[in-house]
Amino acid sequence: MRIVFMGTPEFSVPSLNVLIEEGYNVVAVVTQPDRPKGRKRVLTPPPVKVAAEAHGIPVFQPERLRKPEAVEVMREFAPDLIVTAAYGQILPKSVLDLPAHGCINVHASLLPKYRGGAPIHHSIMNGDPTTGVTIMYMEEGLDTGDMISKVELPISDEDSTGTMFDKLSIAGSELLRTTLPDLIAGRITAEPQNNEEATYSPNINRENELIDWTKSARGVFNQVRGLNPFPGAFTYFNGEVFKVWASELPVQNKQAGNANPGTVLHTDEQGIHVQTGDGVIILKQVQPAGKKAMEAAGLARGNQALLNAVFGASRLAEDEDK
Incomplete structure (x- = not known):
């Protein structure tokens, strides 16, 4: 044959x-x-x-x-x-x-x-x-x-x-x-x-990659691992694309007060803790614009701008990307 x-x-x-x-x-x-x-x-x-x-x-x-x-x-x-x-x-x-x-x-x-x-x-x-x-x-x-x-x-x-x-x-x-x-x-x-x-799974586009922080923590977690190792999930930080390659869910995941989704709550040796629509997610591996992928905890050390960040807040960056 x-x-x-x-x-x-x-x-x-x-x-x-x-x-x-x-x-x-x-x-x-x-x-x-x-x-x-x-x-x-x-x-x-x-x-x-x-x-x-x-x-x-x-x-x-x-x-x-x-x-x-x-x-x-x-x-x-x-x-x-x-x-x-x-x-x-x-x-x-x-x-x-x-x-x-x-x-x-x-x-x-x-x-x-x-x-x-x-x-x-x-x-x-x-x-x-x-x-x-x-x-x-x-x-x-x-x-x-x-x-x-x-x-x-x-x-x-x-x-x-x-x-x-x-x-x-x-x-x-x-x-x-x-x-x-x-x-x-x-x-x-x-x-x-x-x-x-039947359901369909079209090829991944830019809209699939952009993180919507109003989604549940589980939803963001699934999105990040679903786009790893290609093409990668992203958000905006300081008006530039900020890739998120790995994340994890805390053992006890509760809403952090009245923080808006996308708000960086704090950073520690675990990573960058971010508010989502229903709880917290910890970013573990990230990639700022123009840099290589790195451990989130290392990026967070002494980074005051990161401590005050609200991810995905830059409409200007989104408009320019389009």
Whole structure:
């Protein structure tokens, strides 16, 4: 069986490795083009490309898969099955129709919940206790295809998008390992999704990143860890963007008098204590504008401006950002 694998970030690499380890005939890997990264904008290949080239597998990097010339290259690969995992582009019908065994996707949510491009971020930002991976058949709709297999994982308060990204990446690859033999042998009975239960997880935008201090302490806590390690939650301090990378909830979380949400109540060796809509949250790791990420307690020492801060209060900064 000729398999074409499609994926881009580090999340996809374990699934590609499983295909290689199990001896499947991976005739090509399709991934996104190399992109500039870092402050020096160095052209960097996607992790899946690096993994594929290490095993001598041909790599195809179309800017747009929908272009006729890209579809023709896909046709020349003559795939019997296409396996995708976080590829990053929607597959057109002309590609979906190529393999006799269809196209399957390793998706990082328990479908039909969190269809779309950022399921891990949204599951943590929403405070879900569990998430998982679904392998499904692909069709023209956005993650609407019939479900083949699932695995469920817990989300703890210690988890962030980064930790769940790693856990779900491995869980998805192992689910692929156990699912493929039955799929290829025709022993799979796929389950249609209940569209009435569907929710969506669109890609993260600037509005998702801005902290609303009137939310509950738990809500801010979930937002911060849901945006760690990328792209990061932020507020405004002294009219400039102020990133918040990590936070924690105090053991006893009570409203601090009549302080407005966003008010810095005090600082200590734990970090920066900030009022929210229903209690206090402690900022643990922050990043002022123009500086590297640092421990909040270290920034707070002797910083009188910080002691008098009300985060998110600068409308001028918000207007300039827009």
